[in-house]
Amino acid sequence: MKNTILLAVLLFCSFSFAQEITLDKGKFFVNGKQISTRETKQLLTSDFKATRLFKEAKSKESFGGLFLGAGITLTVSDLAIGLFSDVKYPTALTYAGVASMAISIPILSGRRKKIESAIDSYNQSLKQSSGNYYGIDYQIVANQNGIGIQLKF
Template sequence: MSAFAQKITMERGKFYVKGEQISTYETKQLLKSNYEASTLFKKGKTKEGVGGFLLGFGIAMVAGDAVVGLVSDTEYPSAMTYIGSTSIIASIPVLSGRTKKIKQAIDVYNNGLEPTLGYQNNSRLEMNVVANSNGYGLQIRF
């Protein structure tokens, strides 16, 4: 996989490989080779989707209540305005961390591309004894 691995850069929310812009889908496909980077990227994109939904929902609720208040004799700041305002405020912290997660995913991916020589202390070697319906066994992860 590393033979086709290419360094990804991000500028203004767009992804580039060798100076050419690539889509989010292509970026996701490149990041699949690194589990940690892929997970971080998915978390960032999930935050982006949820935050965008909360923001859009809140704006629609406030605007809808304003229109209803203008064209009818109902009391203007109704529950719709308060729900919409709360949704807009809730979207701020959700949206604020998305870029950081995506940049972190790209950094993890790019750092994984750099060739390393010898044994590294930060590599994980994990050994567990596992038991299931088939019997007992030894599980080694590295």
Template sequence: MKSKTLLVVFLLFSAVSFSQQLTLKSGGKIYDSNNQKLSNAAVKEILAAQPELLAQYNQGRTKAAAGGFLLGFGVGLLGADLVTGITQDKIYPTAITYIGLASTIIAIPVLIGHSKKIKKAIDGYNESLLINKTGFNVEKINVITNQNGIGMRISF
């Protein structure tokens, strides 16, 4: 009886230990429970079982790419117009400066929004692990007595 109980306890702990929690650290890097950095493809593979979380993660990655492009484009235009204004005899600032400034300002909320979406997807995945912690549901537990002694019956 002791060996059966230990087997059940071992199976429960082994089922829980295979679920890996994800951690989002600064810089948008995602780590698993072993503190190893996961690639974008690995995170997508992990989230593939939950399509709504995968869609949210993909939206966050798309916003990150768009925000990075807008920020780089804006800073590039600002720098190019500044260098042109300094080296040539032109009136500074021109329309290029204003376009670059607008692109840079638009990039800020886009970049802030991407990290929130990715964080929600990772948090949703971690919460789903906590909900499905057991592999079975115990319906009822009965204490049984007979001529041989006292026992316990667990119905799954």
């Protein structure tokens, strides 16, 4: 009897570690509680494909943000120089800034889709592995006789 209870407790504990991640307005949630990007990254390490997609999305976000920030900085600094001195405005700095901002648009455009596919991949891997714990395949079943656990070794 003790072994049966121990096995049942171990099986139900595996459900508590399998937590689905949801994405809402760019924020990550587990069981309705918001988690940080770092915690999300740690949760995704169990699935190689999800980890790779998440890292690609974050690197796209970094490079796109770099180009966007550089473009805004170049454009605003050239505008300030044009306003406070007798230099003809716009100069090459403005054109370089606008080009940098234009380059950032396609870089930033695919990051959300990659993050969503990483989260979907992770959640799918949870659903596939939730019924297997140390070589024991189990399912919760219900029929006319009641509710129970079906174990397959």
